[in-house]
Amino acid sequence: MIAVIGLGFVGLTTGLGLAHRLGCTIYAYDADERKREMYTHKQIPFHEPHLQEHLERYEGSRFIVCHTMAEAIAQAETIFFCVGTPCSSSGETDLSDLQNAVQTCLDAMEQLPERKSYPVLVIKSTVPAATTTDRIQPLLQARGYITGKNIGLANNPEFLREGSAWSDFVQPDRVIIGEIDPIGAQRLSELYAAFDVPVHRVAAHTAEFVKYASNALLATLISFANELSMIADRIGQIDIPQVFRLLHEDRRWQGHPAKMTDYVFPGCGFGGYCLPKDTQSLYSHAGNYGHESMLLKAVLQVNEDIKNHIVERITASAQPDEMVGILGLSFKPDSDDVRGAVSKDIIGLLLDRGFHRILAYDPLAMDNFRGTYGLPIEYAGSVEEVIERSQVSTIVTSWKEFKEKQSLYAGKTIIDGRHVLS
Ligand SMILES: NC(=O)c1ccc[n+]([C@@H]2O[C@H](COP(=O)([O-])OP(=O)(O)OC[C@H]3O[C@@H](n4cnc5c(N)ncnc54)[C@H](O)[C@@H]3O)[C@@H](O)[C@H]2O)c1
Structure with a gap:
């Protein structure tokens, strides 16, 4: 049996999605009483397609909303943590909700009549690389648990997109398991086998980093497009949406895997006749029109740094x-x-x-x-x-x-x- 802790976009989708794909009972808990009440009344506090119908279908049967952490984890062998990991004022990830949730879970495990034989804690929240080993594992050790001996710990980043969370979760491109102990990773692999998608067992730091690589790439692409739109505005008479639509016709975006993946791969820098000179030229040209492109400057600088x-x-x-x-x-x-x-x-x-x-x-x-x-x-x-x-x-x-x-x-x-x- 499975517990899901934290029932926002990711947790609710995870809980209902696992109930749907695995057919097992999911015990779900959120610290927010209002949300728990809403879920038990089959109401969702945010808009996300398909979740309503699946909440109506599974609530009270395969999806049990619990009112305490103890109730949620009592039966569960595998516990997914999906709580928020917001940005703190310093820009660092605020791990306090995650650490509190894990501590509360460990408190609840200690109060069980007998210790669970091998609970597996799975960090699904997005956390910076090294968090699961350096910030979560010590919480377990402080309670006398030894990963690989009497408790399992893994990282399992989530790639769903709001708006298509349901299909992204139930039909993911791939599942990534950040392995810390083999028993925990094996249990997760078996659980995800039902999804019939590639399941990759990798080092925990790698799993955590993939999630940031994914989001930072998307952010960079968006800023790249916006940077070019600002340069185009300065020069004038450039139809920037048309520029990008024409750019999308490059055959390197097509196919599986698209040839563009060659460019999104680390190496020792770009070279050749065109990329260095044309990137430099665009940077300089934009400067002539009064726009210093910080992004292009950084792109050129990184090419020297590497x-x-x-x-x-x-x-x-x-x-x-x-x-x-x-x-x-x-x-x-x-x-x-x-x-x-x-x-x-x-x-x-x-x-x-x-x-x-x-x-x-x-x-x-x-x-x-x-x-x-x-x-x-x-x-x-x-x-x-x-x-x-x-x-x-x-x-x-x-x-x-x-x-x-x-x-x-x-x-x-x-x-x-x-x-x-x-
Ligand atoms: N939203 C997305 O599209 C998305 C996609 C992939 C990954 N993620 C990551 O997944 C995580 C969750 O994101 P979200 O959008 O679902 O966040 P959210 O804020 O919608 O939900 C988090 C939930 O955790 C609950 N919570 C906080 N502390 C708790 C505790 N101690 N015990 C139990 N519940 C607690 C909150 O009440 C809230 O309902 C984050 O790390 C986020 O970065 C989000």
């Missing part, structure tokens, strides 16, 4: 007189174009720091690179040679060959700048 970050990682693994390997010189795989290539900047930063033994290899672009930049580096005849002779090797371009030859890297220091290795 290269410096990669160089920090390289220099932490080698001394200046040791050989440093660079795998990939072209700005992207399947191309011999080296204009604006990230490899050139990374090599430049290494030379600036006194690293004078650099050995590079690229399946196609070595002649172009040599001819274009004339940098004081050596060129290797193969990936094998780079790996063999270098103290540390860095994958800068995601050529297929570098992924295929990953058996060569065993026991070697490799910095996977493009995250191509499994």
Whole structure:
């Protein structure tokens, strides 16, 4: 049996959705008495399609509104926490409702006639990475519980959207389980098996971070569109909705997974002939019209920061007189174009720091690179040679060959700048 604590948009949807998909009894509790009263009278204090009909269908049978935490958790083996995690005045996440809910739950568990054999606490509220392990797990430990021994703890971020909460919950794209103990994660996996969607068991910090990655990306995209609308207004005679509708016709948005996902993936920066110069140009052009684009400025700055970050990682693994390997010189795989290539900047930063033994290899672009930049580096005849002779090797371009030859890297220091290795 399952308990759901906190019955706002997420908790009510979770409770009714689990009742619907699993056919089991859900014990639901909210600290707000008014909300509990409303739910028991089959009323919902907010508008969300489909919840009313499912509350009417399940309230009192599969969905039991409880008036105390003790009542809610008495029968439950798995307890979902869906309380709010608002922003505090300092901008940090206010975890007090979540911590209070967990403490109240632990108080109630202590008052049970006998200790539950292995309750699993699931944090569904959105919490910053490391919260479940660093802020919730200690509450359990302080009561003598040991995760993995007599209690389970997991994070399970929720991706539903208000307005389509019901279908998003009952037919999610994927389920993410942030694992802390294997028994807890297994119980959740079995519970979600009924949903017939991909269920990913990942580290708890990863699960927590995915949720923020998702929302921050959406926020960035919206601000990007708005930033461009402000630039367009300054220049004038630009039909900005039309610009975006035409942008949406780019075939990289289509397909599954859409090719655009290649661009929403970490690496060591964008390069090539177009992205750096055109982004810089738009930033400068907007400035000429009196609009300083903070977003484009940040986009360009992050592209420098990531290269410096990669160089920090390289220099932490080698001394200046040791050989440093660079795998990939072209700005992207399947191309011999080296204009604006990230490899050139990374090599430049290494030379600036006194690293004078650099050995590079690229399946196609070595002649172009040599001819274009004339940098004081050596060129290797193969990936094998780079790996063999270098103290540390860095994958800068995601050529297929570098992924295929990953058996060569065993026991070697490799910095996977493009995250191509499994
Ligand atoms: N709203 C969304 O679209 C959405 C989507 C995904 C994730 N989330 C996340 O899910 C969480 C819940 O969001 P929401 O929109 O449902 O919030 P909400 O404010 O609508 O609901 C939270 C509920 O928790 C109850 N509560 C607070 N403290 C409690 C306690 N100690 N014990 C029991 N109940 C308590 C409140 O009374 C309230 O009814 C947040 O972390 C939010 O960021 C929200």
